[in-house]
Amino acid sequence: xxxxxxxxxxxxxxxxxxxxxxxxxxxxxxxxxxxxxxxxxxxxxxxxxxxxxxxxxxxxxxxxxxxxxxxxxxxxxxxxxxxxxxxxxxxxxxxxxxxxxxxxxxxxxxxxxxxxxxxxxxxxxxxxxxxxxxxxxxxxxxxxxxxxxxxxxxxxxxxxxxxxxxxxxxxxxxxxxxxxxxxxxxxxxxxxxxxxxxxxxxxxxxxxxxxxxxxxxxxxxxxxxxxxxxxxxxxxxxxxxxxxxxxxxxxxxxxxxxxxxxxxxxxxxxxxxxxxxxxxxxxxxxxxxxxxxxxxxxxxxxxxxxxxxxxxxxxxxxxxxxxxxxxxxxxxxxxxxxxxxxxxxxxxxxxxxxxxxxxxxxxxxxxxxxxxxxxxxxxxxxxxxxxxxxxxxxxxxxxxxxxxxxxxxxxxxxxxxxxxxxxxxxxxxxxxxxxxxxxxxxxxxxxxxxxxxxxxxxxxxxx
Numbered sequence: 001x002x003x004x005x006x007x008x009x010x011x012x013x014x015x016x017x018x019x020x021x022x023x024x025x026x027x028x029x030x031x032x033x034x035x036x037x038x039x040x041x042x043x044x045x046x047x048x049x050x051x052x053x054x055x056x057x058x059x060x061x062x063x064x065x066x067x068x069x070x071x072x073x074x075x076x077x078x079x080x081x082x083x084x085x086x087x088x089x090x091x092x093x094x095x096x097x098x099x100x101x102x103x104x105x106x107x108x109x110x111x112x113x114x115x116x117x118x119x120x121x122x123x124x125x126x127x128x129x130x131x132x133x134x135x136x137x138x139x140x141x142x143x144x145x146x147x148x149x150x151x152x153x154x155x156x157x158x159x160x161x162x163x164x165x166x167x168x169x170x171x172x173x174x175x176x177x178x179x180x181x182x183x184x185x186x187x188x189x190x191x192x193x194x195x196x197x198x199x200x201x202x203x204x205x206x207x208x209x210x211x212x213x214x215x216x217x218x219x220x221x222x223x224x225x226x227x228x229x230x231x232x233x234x235x236x237x238x239x240x241x242x243x244x245x246x247x248x249x250x251x252x253x254x255x256x257x258x259x260x261x262x263x264x265x266x267x268x269x270x271x272x273x274x275x276x277x278x279x280x281x282x283x284x285x286x287x288x289x290x291x292x293x294x295x296x297x298x299x300x301x302x303x304x305x306x307x308x309x310x311x312x313x314x315x316x317x318x319x320x321x322x323x324x325x326x327x328x329x330x331x332x333x334x335x336x337x338x339x340x341x342x343x344x345x346x347x348x349x350x351x352x353x354x355x356x357x358x359x360x361x362x363x364x365x366x367x368x369x370x371x372x373x374x375x376x377x378x379x380x381x382x383x384x385x386x387x388x389x390x391x392x393x394x395x396x397x398x399x400x401x402x403x404x405x406x407x408x409x410x411x412x413x414x415x416x417x418x419x420x421x422x423x424x425x426x427x428x429x430x431x432x433x434x435x436x437x438x439x440x441x442x443x444x445x446x447x448x449x450x451x452x453x454x455x456x457x458x459x460x461x462x463x
Contacts, residue, residue, distance in 0.1 A: 017082030021074035049104035087127035115156035148189035247454035298345035333446035348436030
């Protein structure tokens with residue numbers, strides 16, 4: 001029945017309403033005052049100036065967390081239509097060290113300590129709605145809605161290892177939705193919708209059908225970020241005297257998660273179960289998933305203006321591109337001044353189509369031994385942003401076997417065994433680098449001036 005994992009499946013059972021109205025309230029909290037202190041970390045006794053010195057000051061770390069919840073359930077139409085609704089709010093506030101000491105005298109440069117402390121606020125509102133409709137005694141319809149969104153706000157502050165004191169002046173930070181400092185360490189939630197039909201067609205034949213989807217939006221928003229402002233990179237050697245220092249209003253450098261990043265998973269499955277006799281219960285089914293993603297990264301602000309000055313304005317750049325003084329009539333270019341516009345972007349919209357079919361026989365050999373024999377075929381078709389297949393594996397045969405033995409016949413001692421083949425799909429994010437379209441362009445311009453945003457004016461392209 002299950003696939004696309006190495007044998008581990010999380011199977012969630014949700015509550016349903018009944019003819020009786022019910023409700024609950026809950027609140028839990030874990031205050032920092034009731035936590036043990038986190039231990040400091042020290043350099044090893046390794047014979048260097050840093051031997052036994054403080055590495056990370058952890059004892060001032062603080063974490064407060066709380067969860068508030070409630071639920072309600074009951075009949076909408078007695079004996080026919082029922083609801084269950086549960087919701088909770090998780091909130092965690094942390095104030096923790098972010099940077100480590102790198103100086104034997106605890107006097108590292110102020111720039112390396114300006115963001116060494118951080119405050120982290122994580123909020124996870126989630127809820128579950130379940131509707132059950134007994135169409136009649138043989139046909140049942142249910143709808144499940146799950147919402148789980150993780151937002152995190154990280155704010156950076158200074159910390160002085162010489163005084164072991166933090167500051168309260170913010171020096172940057174980032175906000176995340178269903179994301180994290182790295183994808184590996186990310187906290188992610190999703191919006192889930194599931195519709196399921198169960199039909200008892202005969203005393204021996206049962207049909208189930210499921211339609212569902214999950215939706216995950218991912219956002220990364222650094223503090224002070226303005227997506228309309230490109231990055232500016234320059235120094236005193238590349239700036240024109242009298243025009244510098246060039247402004248850098250875009251305080252965010254490097255690359256960010258692409259705008260509109262998301263994952264969508266739409267799935268459907270149909271299962272049949274037939275009770276052949278007292279010894280054999282046969283099951284068969286098919287399922288299909290389609291996953292679509294928008295992923296990748298790109299320069300914060302869209303691109304980078306990087307100012308340069310050639311040592312010899314008449315020399316070709318990199319030995320092959322036009323020289324700056326090829327731009328006639330431009331006094332700055334004749335002196336070797338120019339600017340590069342650099343784009344770096346790995347945005348991609350990969351997808352994967354997954355389908356499977358299985359058949360299974362649950363064989364009650366005798367009163368003590370139950371054997372399950374099954375065969376599953378898995379298919380994967382991974383596509384890049386141009387909808388072209390780069391991995392297409394339509395036939396992945398997975399035989400399965402398991403046995404359960406009631407050793408003493410009274411269910412007090414059971415022996416289990418299983419043997420099977422499992423196929424793990426290739427995630428869509430592999431396509432971003434392995435099969436996606438990457439953009440990396442550098443274009444050289446002569447310029448005549450610089451505006452208040454640090455951006456060049458009077459541009460003339462010369463490569």
